[in-house]
Amino acid sequence: MRVILALFAMLILSGCVSTATSIITAPVRAVGRVADLATTSQSESDENRGRAMREREEALGRLERRRAHVAQRCERGDGDACATAEAHDAEIARLRDAPLPR
Numbered sequence: 001m002r003v004i005l006a007l008f009a010m011l012i013l014s015g016c017v018s019t020a021t022s023i024i025t026a027p028v029r030a031v032g033r034v035a036d037l038a039t040t041s042q043s044e045s046d047e048n049r050g051r052a053m054r055e056r057e058e059a060l061g062r063l064e065r066r067r068a069h070v071a072q073r074c075e076r077g078d079g080d081a082c083a084t085a086e087a088h089d090a091e092i093a094r095l096r097d098a099p100l101p102r
Contacts, residue, residue: 063092
C-alpha cells in the first residue's frame with residue numbers, strides 16, 4: 001500500500017517539481033539574456049570593425065577624388081582651389097591617422 005501511495009505522490013508532485021525548477025532557474029536565465037544583450041560577440045566586433053574600415057576607405061576615396069579635381073584647378077591658378085586642396089590634404093591625413101575601433 002505504501003508503494004502505491006508513494007507512486008501516486010510522485011505523479012502528483014512531479015508537476016510541482018518542474019514548476020519549482022522553472023521558478024528557481026528563471027533569474028539565472030534572465031541574467032544570461034541581459035549579459036548576452038550587453039556584450040558584443042567576437043563576430044559582431046569583427047563585422048563592426050570591417051564596416052568601419054570600409055567606410056573609412058570610401059571616405060578617403062571620395063576625398064582623394066575631390067582633391068585631385070581641385071588640384072587641377074589650383075594648377076591653373078585658382079587660389080581658392082589651392083586652399084580647398086590643402087583642406088582636403090589635412091582631412092585625408094586625419095582619416096589615415098585615426099585609429100579604427102577594436
